[in-house]
Amino acid sequence: MKLYVVGIGPGEDCQLTGKAIRAIEESQLVIGYDVYIDLIKHLLPDKETLTTPMKKEVDRCKLAVEAAMAGKKVAVISSGDAGIYGMAGLIYEVLAEYKATDIQIEVIPGITAASSAAAVLGAPLTHDFAVISLSDLLTPWEVIGKRLRLAAEAGFAICIYNPSSKKRSDYLKKACEIILTVADRDTPCGYVRNIGREGQTSKILTLEELVQEQVDMFSTVIIGNKNTRVINDRLVTSRGYKGI
């Protein structure tokens, strides 16, 4: 029995891969966080769906594994890429607990926010980069802070997921202050809100300006490195090609 874990990309249909669409179409039951099910509901006419609220990830995976064990073809969906802060890892962990060895998991990658935000802002991730989530639900802030500092010391461009939430409205500020201990104040940065969805907006600004910026949980932030410049209102990290 097959259990698909599908990344649906940022949200708009045209950013799903053919493989993702086929897996969803083939499945009898589609499970996901309600906001993501909503994004693709027009792809699911007459299909059984099951939604669970945010923070109910373990329950969602258990429901998926139990349905697959009962003989249903199931797709669990994540926004972006199912393997990057998505449900793929948890599905493997839950499946191991159930000892359901006859179920075969197939992870179908999607366009992750690092890729889609970078494309909107220009080309800030053309070279080495780090991806860091500011959510401290499952990771202590000390670990997050250390990673931010070392990523800046390493000269990575940094892509920040989950930059903010109601309970941690000052986390992006704290993150920028850590990076500022290493990086220049005028390091070019940018963020995109609602990527690929209605009301998409983006902004390019310096690291010093980003410290003061209010950015919400629907945003992805990219902080450049020493090779990042603003060219025609776009963020571009140069790889150092000669002869341009």
Add this chain to the structure above:
Amino acid sequence: MKLYVVGIGPGEDCQLTGKAIRAIEESQLVIGYDVYIDLIKHLLPDKETLTTPMKKEVDRCKLAVEAAMAGKKVAVISSGDAGIYGMAGLIYEVLAEYKATDIQIEVIPGITAASSAAAVLGAPLTHDFAVISLSDLLTPWEVIGKRLRLAAEAGFAICIYNPSSKKRSDYLKKACEIILTVADRDTPCGYVRNIGREGQTSKILTLEELVQEQVDMFSTVIIGNKNTRVINDRLVTSRGYKGI
């Protein structure tokens, strides 16, 4: 005039997004490295194509910009994501040199090797990670080595692009030795060769074993962190959910 920079994903048609296919179909001229044009040539019946060999990236971008300035609708293609070690940054830089302000660049993201390799191996990139290329054509080895060491100190899972080439067959070994100064010898790792293409193979092994492994330039390597385990022959990085 529009100039598309399109990520075609790992190679198989089903991993292109609808947006990428549409941009290629809309274009009058499709430009790329010959191997990538070959991968999608069945999508290009009766379409003008222009291929340049590897290491001719600047020439490729100049040809693209000049064709767009002459009024053609052009798509430049990259494998994976056009914005991650792809052509997007260079296109912006070349366009700025030509002062071709009437040309509008649209970067269309694709599934990058970090996503596609992770999906084949299991779910090793479910949490913070770094992406590092071992190619020293444009980056001094000292910088690459420093990034590897700091990424390991930060506890990132690490995805390695360009792990090897004819001239630098021992670079992955050197990289693993740097990471081994910080990480455990039994850290779970894996690599995928020819992702999404004919003859795809993958292997899961420890960091200590990876040091001795010969991996070629068509491979993507993922090195886990302290939270990575092997579950049912798959590489899984736990995010620490309770109640599994």
